[in-house]
Amino acid sequence: MGQSSATDFTIRPIGRVESQLTSTVDAPRQGDEGAPDAYLILDFGVHPALDGIAVGDEIVVLSWLHEADRSTLKVHPRGDMNRPEQGVFTTRSADRPNPIGLHRVRVIGIDGLRLHVSGLEAIDGTPIVDLKPVLGSIEER
Amino acid sequence: MGQSSATDFTIRPIGRVESQLTSTVDAPRQGDEGAPDAYLILDFGVHPALDGIAVGDEIVVLSWLHEADRSTLKVHPRGDMNRPEQGVFTTRSADRPNPIGLHRVRVIGIDGLRLHVSGLEAIDGTPIVDLKPVLGSIEER
Numbered sequence: 001m002g003q004s005s006a007t008d009f010t011i012r013p014i015g016r017v018e019s020q021l022t023s024t025v026d027a028p029r030q031g032d033e034g035a036p037d038a039y040l041i042l043d044f045g046v047h048p049a050l051d052g053i054a055v056g057d058e059i060v061v062l063s064w065l066h067e068a069d070r071s072t073l074k075v076h077p078r079g080d081m082n083r084p085e086q087g088v089f090t091t092r093s094a095d096r097p098n099p100i101g102l103h104r105v106r107v108i109g110i111d112g113l114r115l116h117v118s119g120l121e122a123i124d125g126t127p128i129v130d131l132k133p134v135l136g137s138i139e140e141r
Numbered sequence: 142m143g144q145s146s147a148t149d150f151t152i153r154p155i156g157r158v159e160s161q162l163t164s165t166v167d168a169p170r171q172g173d174e175g176a177p178d179a180y181l182i183l184d185f186g187v188h189p190a191l192d193g194i195a196v197g198d199e200i201v202v203l204s205w206l207h208e209a210d211r212s213t214l215k216v217h218p219r220g221d222m223n224r225p226e227q228g229v230f231t232t233r234s235a236d237r238p239n240p241i242g243l244h245r246v247r248v249i250g251i252d253g254l255r256l257h258v259s260g261l262e263a264i265d266g267t268p269i270v271d272l273k274p275v276l277g278s279i280e281e282r
Contacts, residue, residue, distance in 0.1 A: 007154075008151050008152060008153050008154075009151070009152040009154075009205050009207075009268070010149050010150070010151060010152070011149060011150040011151070011152055011239050012149050012238060012239065013148075013149075013150075014238055014239070030276065046214060046230075046238060048214040048215050048228055049214040049215065049228040049229045049230045049237070049238070050228045050230055050231075051215060051226070051227055051228035051231070052227035052228050052231040053228065053230060053231050057231075059230075060243070062239070062241055064150050066150075073187060073189040073190040074189050074190070074192060085192070086192055086193035087189055087190040087191045087192035087193050087194065088190045089187075089190045089191055089194060089200075089271070089272040089273070090191075090192070090193040090194050090198075090274055091274065092273060092274065092276065096190070096271065097153060097155055097187060097190070097271070098152050098153065098155070098203070098270045098271045100203055100241065100270065100271055102201070102243075102273065127150070129239045129241065130230070130237065130238070130239045130241055131230040132230070132233060132243065133230075133231055133232065133233065135171065135233065
């Protein structure tokens with residue numbers, strides 16, 4: 001990767017995805033393209049960090065796309081060979097230097113450390129690295 | 142953190158933020174709360190990954206909030222002691238197990254590996270870990 005401006009950092013997953021999707025080949029490209037409901041199985045150690053989460057909340061799940069190729073810098077968008085290659089930073093390709101996935105989902109059920117969520121395209125076993133609320137308008141913060 | 146479900150992963154920054162903001166104390170809490178324009182200084186090694194980016198694009202910058210406390214699991218929202226503590230996964234607090242920042246910005250200038258962007262609340266020197274396009278409607282993909 002040539003010169004680099006900073007030191008490395010360590011991601012420690014906080015849980016994993018449980019899903020009927022088992023292969024990236026079968027998975028939809030985005031959550032709103034027919035992705036199934038799935039479960040987020042959080043680690044016991046981060047239980048306090050879930051305090052206040054509620055059914056109906058819209059959240060952003062950050063995942064680590066563990067099957068990605070981190071050396072890929074250009075791709076054909078959406079894998080369509082008829083479209084010219086573009087830099088991965090202009091696409092949502094999983095293959096990229098730091099394969100962090102962003103998934104906007106809705107919480108449809110909570111059972112302790114298991115969150116039931118709608119429309120998640122990540123495959124079974126995908127590590128989860130963070131959860132964030134979707135930001136509403138400035139007045140609501 | 143107690144039991145953990147997965148192995149760790151290594152984030153390798155792809156660049157850093159150049160900003161007039163030098164302290165998190167002075168920084169706005171979100172980009173749309175009066176944050177200044179700033180520069181994203183990308184590493185030479187990822188230059189091909191920028192191919193296709195254009196002035197006017199809306200992008201999501203993923204950063205590593207290097208000054209965060211990774212052991213924090215509950216906070217008073219927005220640092221307001223009058224608001225009861227909540228789990229960090231229900232807030233945008235920088236203090237969280239994996240302190241990845243999400244910043245939605247607009248590209249207002251490009252000079253090689255320097256991207257000029259509007260409204261970024263990250264402080265000077267913040268490591269950048271990924272750039273992604275904001276997704277439009279399904280029809281536009």
